[in-house]
């Protein structure tokens with residue numbers, strides 16, 4: 021027997037429609053990519069313009085399922101594209117401009133983007149891309165006509181504003197199956213070729229609800245959200261969707277991601293909540309310390325995308341009075357999977373014990389189920405000690421890649437293998453110990469490269485550290501610690517190893533330490549260990565061990 025409830029499909033356009041009706045005068049503030057003063061309007065205006073855009077897209081022949089690419093910062097126009105494109109039933113393909121040129125060409129061609137919307141900042145890049153992307157029919161510069169270049173090699177170049185100005189805001193969002201594809205993000209390819217994750221309206225809406233929950237982002241109509249995480253990085257972790265769902269004021273920082281510009285926006289717009297990767301927050305921390313600044317409204321920050329360094333959590337929590345919530349996820353999980361929010365029973369723990377929980381990647385949010393398994397796929401206990409491959413499943417977890425070479429092979433028994441290695445404690449707090457490809461397999465036992473890196477960066481002379489496995493005749497692999505020293509700081513390899521002694525099991529002690537000027541990173545700021553392994557191929561460990 022079926023329930024007697026309305027089968028209203030969960031559609032993305034409905035989020036903005038809701039905000040336009042019920043939070044009509046709530047603001048969206050944006051720093052335009054082409055410079056100039058802050059742009060300010062309301063959800064009601066944003067909705068009207070998203071409908072004008074939908075009319076324009078319709079006229080350009082964009083149909084359900086077509087891919088429309090964006091190369092853009094967090095701005096109001098990018099926000100309109102999120103809704104105009106998906107609302108029409110087409111797929112908003114957000115492209116990460118920080119990827120390598122060859123990856124960008126690969127992604128645009130693989131996605132078969134028909135249109136490409138881009139910010140002025142990316143004009144030189146786009147001019148180089150265009151000859152390699154012949155399937156793109158039109159290139160649209162996301163600004164007014166006054167910024168169109170006098171001469172450009174781009175075929176069919178036009179400006180965004182005149183496109184909208186020519187259209188009416190009279191548009192009825194179509195209704196369709198909630199499982200229809202809505203947006204597309206390619207993983208940054210830390211380990212492989214970029215792979216397309218194709219979200220649906222249903223998965224996006226469920227993820228927005230889940231991300232809004234009190235133990236997750238905990239946002240409401242009194243919040244002012246500034247997503248530092250780019251809208252080209254897994255849909256800015258869902259913030260452009262959950263802001264209208266909750267009626268939050270939205271502050272979009274454009275290309276100004278330096279600490280001074282961010283602080284100005286935090287203070288000027290009364291931001292209460294923000295989210296981004298650790299690197300950004302380190303920059304902000306240094307700025308706050310150097311200038312003796314304090315936040316007057318910022319209460320909470322989500323740190324994710326890479327492991328939150330303990331020093332960062334301490335500094336924001338204890339020095340600046342901002343609650344940090346450490347979150348884990350990936351493109352394939354929409355992205356939120358877990359977040360480290362304490363339970364009631366933890367509030368009586370000593371501060372150090374609380375810290376130990378908060379620095380973990382945390383508990384699943386509803387909609388995500390997870391387990392850890394050993395090399396034979398057997399479940400491991402949730403004792404906080406045993407570590408194994410992390411598997412997840414749920415309604416906002418990918419079931420396949422877009423245009424996969426071998427469709428239908430992504431899942432094993434209905435579970436998605438994350439490529440991360442983790443522990444889970446009895447309270448459900450998950451802790452990443454490594455990427456499965458980075459873990460060092462020494463004599464049949466695993467050594468966590470991340471644990472060693474975290475310990476090494478705690479040394480006052482270390483700016484950044486990476487640990488990779490180097491082939492070893494007896495142990496099969498042994499750890500090599502690669503370190504970038506802080507400017508005008510000195511430390512020797514022996515001193516660093518002595519610093520680790522007592523903090524790790526003796527057999528975890530790296531066999532050698534190398535100093536470099538810089539470490540390679542991916543487009544999303546993660547350590548590029550594939551490159552490091554190439555750089556140190558054939559590395560000779562000192563004799564002994």
Ligand code: ADP
Pocket residue numbers: 207208209210211323324325326327328346347348349350351352381438439440452455544546
């Ligand atoms: P890619 O795998 O190509 O880098 P993603 O951007 O989807 O693409 O990154 C997901 C990965 O980032 C996760 O599988 C995990 O290894 C890492 N990650 C994300 N958040 C965290 C975190 N809080 N702590 C440690 N690692 C994290």
